[in-house]
Ligand SMILES: C[C@](O)(CO)[C@H](O)COP(=O)(O)OP(=O)(O)OC[C@H]1O[C@@H](n2ccc(N)nc2=O)[C@H](O)[C@@H]1O
């Protein structure tokens with residue numbers, strides 16, 4: 001029996017723009033993604049057994065409300081790796097969940113990514129970060145970025161993975177979120193506050209279509225309309241040159257257009273942070289509903305943390321992963 005534990009980090013979107021809709025129904029996006037120190041711990045145990053016809057998978061978690069069947073992204077990730085590498089034996093996965101669920105923080109995507117990394121290590125498969133990202137994309141659009149962040153934040157995966165040119169904790173994402181260019185991390189303290197509701201990512205992208213008047217092109221038809229709603233290129237320059245004023249000015253999340261209208265409690269949470277006057281920026285992360293606030297001074301975040309715990313039970317004080 002062999003075992004490994006991997007830290008599965010939460011992510012926020014420093015920016016998220018939707019440029020258009022593809023014939024697949026997926027959206028062409030432009031985003032800056034940043035990993036946070038807040039993490040789940042994914043432990044994977046592998047027992048080889050040539051008598052078995054394939055791989056048996058069992059998932060357990062400390063959260064009773066999380067599906068542990070084949071719907072779980074950790075389960076799916078083990079299935080995909082087994083298909084790729086044709087192994088026989090038992091995979092046992094334990095998910096120590098600390099990241100809130102259905103929150104816009106890529107918690108599930110991270111767990112899927114962690115299982116890919118774990119099995120790559122336990123099976124000594126030697127797959128590169130790029131190869132893991134290819135497999136990860138079939139699990140979800142956020143998975144490749146989670147793979148890159150975990151490569152940086154888990155030295156136990158070995159020098160080849162942590163030294164991979166794609167290992168990074170901040171990245172510029174294009175395509176459906178899978179074309180990733182590493183960026184320097186943004187050093188900041190981050191407060192997360194999740195209103196008590198879960199949001200479906202698919203519902204949010206459908207809602208955005210209505211907001212923007214986007215219609216899915218027919219198969220074979222070219223993507224005609226590509227419209228930018230924020231200056232992501234200038235944001236990248238700001239991150240590279242440590243121009244915090246510029247970063248704060250440009251950061252935005254287009255998905256707020258729909259999610260905040262649909263769930264006013266998100267605006268209520270944002271207002272509660274903004275009115276305290278400590279945060280440099282307050283935005284919704286991903287498809288929501290979690291609101292994040294950025295700070296450059298830790299004590300300012302700590303003051304807001306105390307106050308926000310009274311607004312939403314699921315409130316966390318963390319920082320960006322560097
Ligand atoms: C909102 C973000 O979290 C921002 O990082 C991602 O864009 C979503 O990533 P994700 O949850 O990993 O997405 P997936 O699991 O692949 O897809 C969930 C649903 O979101 C929609 N989806 C997702 C990504 C994308 N670029 N366009 C989409 O339209 C699709 O309807 C899909 O059915």
Ligand SMILES: Nc1ncnc2c1ncn2[C@@H]1O[C@H](COP(=O)(O)OP(=O)(O)OP(=O)(O)O)[C@@H](O)[C@H]1O
Pocket residue numbers: 066067071072073074095100101102103104105106107108109111112142199201286287288
């Ligand atoms: N390992 C997992 N951890 C959390 N949720 C999972 C997992 N596997 C499957 N799910 C399901 O995925 C859904 C979305 O959960 P998740 O926490 O990944 O949301 P999210 O942070 O909004 O993700 P993303 O930002 O990638 O859209 C939930 O309804 C949950 O039941």
